[in-house]
Amino acid sequence: MTWMFVIFALAAGCAGVKPYQRERLAKPKMQLSDDPQATEMTEHVYESREGAAGGTASGGGGCGCN
């Protein structure tokens, strides 16, 4: 959890990004997840064919491993 406190300290210590400066950040292409349905399907392709899983906060259940 140390990294969280480090990031929080950095955030608190840095000059904030003002609301009027967030026009670019509000665009869909700048979102961390702009289409959850597409993300879920894509991640299922990866997770059912690779040994690693997780780190994406995508849902889903079942095997689907063929």
Next chain:
Amino acid sequence: MRLQLILLVLARVAAADPDVTAAARTSVYADSDHTNVVTSAVGASGNVASDVRIDAQYLVDAVSAASVDVITAATGRIHDVRNELTTGVTVGPVHAAYIYSDEHDWTSHTGALGVTHDLADHQLTLGATATLGINHVTKMGDMDFSRKLGTGGLEVYAAYTATPRDVILVGVGGSYLSGYQASPYRFVVYGDLRAVFERVPATRPRETVTLRWNHHLFRDSALRTQVRGYRDDWGIWALTASAEYIVGVGPVDLGAHVRGYTQSEASFYLPYYPTERKYMTHDRELTRFRDGFAGITAVYLDELFGQDVRIELDVDAFAFRFDEFASLRSRTGIVAGLGVGLAL
């Protein structure tokens, strides 16, 4: 029944608030290992009260396979359908979801609980998602075969707005699997052509670290990058890296992306087992291999017939290279998807 539930959700949210979104998507997967998968999903979400939003999604996977796995299990080409129903509710910063999934030899129930919290004038968002699942594994053609697999996981992340052009996310996650994790159809040949069913450890702790960075470039374009590290106590470590460049052309966002993945083999995997061992596997996903995906995306975002519409088309080509798996040295294929979203 599932369609009725989706319609019920749509009717309920439409009556309460106009802030309703609906989405549908279909994707097609086809590879050189004779596996085809068609996945379709339809979902909707909307407010039922000022601070309460509900969502539901129905997804179906139709699989047709005559892959090396299937042939090795001597079952011939298989056709299978997986149904998945997701329902969720969001109350303020808390989101809860239940996922039910069913196929002919696998049933799972998964619950998820997530929470987010904004700090520093929305410059920093902390989030956590916990999941808990129970899976019931059966075997076609064997009425007595019944196994359980329990799963639990926790992911925490911090998303930080570093500059007016940069968003950075750091996340760590862990999960724990306990129960039956082998395939009831896969067997391992060893020694003098003797064979046993696959045997793998009953528990599997897994850990991930993820770093994502979205950077707004010149004019109307952005670069999205991600790196993920993974390890588990089966001896597998993996590294994933991806990058996507998106540029806006009028109401259309055009993107090109690449993704690379590499992993080591499980500590108990051997290309050939001279004698019987406690753990034995013939699972290519537990071998050392690498893969790469590359593709393009086009997203239309605008009004169409008076509605806010999102139409997304994406196509990917991929290639896998298995270094130590004699039954399948490589695999290539494509994944294509078409999605439509509406803000009603």
